[in-house]
Amino acid sequence: MSERHPSGQRSRGRGLIGEAVIRREDLPLITGRGRFTDDVTLPGMLHAHVVRSPVAHARITGIDVTAASQAPGVAAVFVAADLDRLGVGPLPGADNLPPGSRNPEFPVLATEKVLWAGQPVALVVAETPATAADAAELVDVSYDELPAVTGPLEAAAPDAPVLHDGADNVAFVKHLRSGDPDAAFASAAHVVRQRMVSQRIAPVALEPRGVAAWPGDDGILEVRLPTQRPHGARNSLAAILGLDAERIHVDAGDVGGGFGAKGPMYPDQVAVIAAARALGRPVKWMETRSESFLATTHGRDQVADLELAVAGDGTFTALRGTVHASFGAYFTSNAPSSLLGRLGPMLPQGYAIGSIDVTLAGVFANTTPIGPYRGAGRPEAAYFTERLVDLAAAELGQDPALVRRRNFVRNTDFPHVTCTGLTYESGDYQVGLDLLLDKLGYAGLRAEQARAREELPGETLLGVGLGCFVEPGGITPGVPGPDGSAGDQATVTVDPSGKVTVSVGTSAHGQGHQTAFAQLAAALLDVDYEDVTVVFGDTATAPFGYGTFGSRSAVAGGTAIHRACERILAAAKRVDAPMPLAEAAARLGGLSATAASGAPPETYASGAYGCVASVDPATGRVTVERLVAVDDCGVVINPLLVEGQVHGGVAQGLGQALTEQVAYDSSGQPLAGSLMDYAVPFAASLPPLECHSLSTPATTNPLGVKGMGESGTLGATCAVVNAVLDALRPRGVRHLDMPLTPEKIWTALQPHGS
């Protein structure tokens, strides 16, 4: 139906890799026939409403559910003690913490204390959503309020109110130290210092979270869950409910965006699933958008105090400082990895920096728990470093593009081991930057800017900002699968009629894997694209995998598919003469092979983004005139999908840069409780995006692909902020923290502004 659809000879074979095939998943979605969790309705279905703490920090002195239990239409009301009786355990906290860390259990329903405004306290189950909500009003909880603390620095202070009794709020401290940072700083010609905040923001997947659960046939617990990790969800549910994982069936169905927030298992979802088991009836719950701002994990929330040592010739020699990261009231499973595995280790970005001495501190505060959010530590690392680089350029009086180029890891120096111990397998940062500068018309822009500054100093301020980054992708958690094999699995089946089914343990929620993986398998097997079906997202039909997050699926899922396809091709050779795969499959009565990805080394995609922004000094208003993206994610399976990922990431990055913030007052009450006061970008917030690419194939996986699902948030955040601050620099503004709202900018431009 479009020239983008492969036809004729282009619908098979190697040529399919790199083809802009339009998506096969779209037809149901554009005709209103998707299958999202909220679309599930079953006979006898009950509806749940979560009673949440209205205060940020308090002891619970009493809960009376009598009136609520007796309200019309109410089937049951659950509090913590009821779940205890049902054998429903707490959520386990985080994995992969440094030794000696604190890792409090995360109760499904609050017991003695509530630690954030929004923490689940009780669950009301009733005939309709409205009767459940009405009855929830009747649950009477008495709170003895305690002082609250919300920011990472404040929570780490020695006199801060303590969340988890028995110690302070600092859950862990980890030092990254290598090279000779002391010598580098002692001999530095310049030291650039800055405190920088990556503010708390909300993922806002357009489909809110929810769950539907019911007792199925043969004692199987059926769970419809909008999740990025169906197998992970099943396994954590099994542990929390005390069930065998085999007794639980998790089906993600269509998932309306995740951005990391649909990775963890949440207490409210566990409570609903436990209620469905206890009542022996289907129960559904969907959060409202306002509830989502309290209940769904937020992202970021770090304060960095960092210094960059620069030698006399402009070479970066060392980084040092401290990053305080708040994780909110409790750890969710993989939240600390954002700081420990991403933010800290990625601070060197694409620069050949020899030494580091950085302390990473994770703290608890009376706020919604933090989870991974698009980039999960990557955008923050890129942002902190790219701000320091721009400040260094300004202090040295040199062009920021030049300063970057001088310090990049050279394309001849790959693989490059960073001072934090990561191995970047390939890349060409100079060429990426040059392409960006060319597409931007950088020299011309700088000339225009100089002219404007000279001739019209009071008028609109023009800024040009760069954001260069390295994006790790393809992580495979260190936990082996149920059969002991490492990584995600893929099963490829060729039936005797030649139809191919690829089932895989990664789990897309908007990324287009049905299309991309069908292209991949059709290319590898040399069969027709239309003959390939791709299956994922359902623990009954997909093999084990870690799901989709952290830009991992093309690398891990792709590698597993590649290996399974190789096995199929080897098995097809059992026929006596060379013949097309379909014929061999017919002769052999069908073929099937399963393979695991193993743990392919992570890939390191890179990019160079540029932004042209203007600021109206009279109002502080920013207009983003241009956004230019250059991405290098190695071999591209489907450029349409890759560009789509870039577009979405850029919008989210721009949102963090300019408008988005989850703020709290001093008592821990959230100030942004709905889409009326939390400002996600609209269509008119963005200029047309200009996307370009280059390709240095990954050397560490058989496909040459690099994870790239988060690049837009890395590049856009840096480029937009750097552009705005470049515009403000002649007016004496050195740094402002995001979001760069008109009010903040206007205030900074006033004679006595800060």
Next chain:
Amino acid sequence: MPASTGPAERDVAVTVTVNGEPRRERVPARTLLVHFLREQLGLTGTHVGCDTTQCGACTVAMDGVAVKSCTVLAAQADGHEVTTIEGIGDAEGLHPVQRAFWAEHGLQCGYCTPGMIMAVRQLLADNPDPGDDEIRRGLAGNICRCTGYQNIVAAARAAATMLQES
């Protein structure tokens, strides 16, 4: 006080022509049109993305004009005609706006998509040949968190061309 005695819980009869078919149901007076469509009629293509009339995921047409069905009571639709995403086209015959969203990769997760398509349909009815800026401004009532809007704008433009050629 149990809330179930108030007027909002009293049932009212609602007759609405939905996608050309007359439908008659009794629902609690407080039922929103979006819930009427989704729960009473099983038309789950219309989505709920917020509770403050910001996101537009619930956009449908009432008497040919786009409305946010989370902001209309089912009772207010009594006697009116409603068209949902299911009513404008299906696999056998897609509406040009649906075709354009597909061809231009105007969706990722697809959650905003039914509302976006209904909103673009309205936008093109008001302005058959909009420029990019007009499209962007015209979509101020619809949020997409996945696409950065780039390909939604492209889809709107492509649909405008298709509609003008047809």
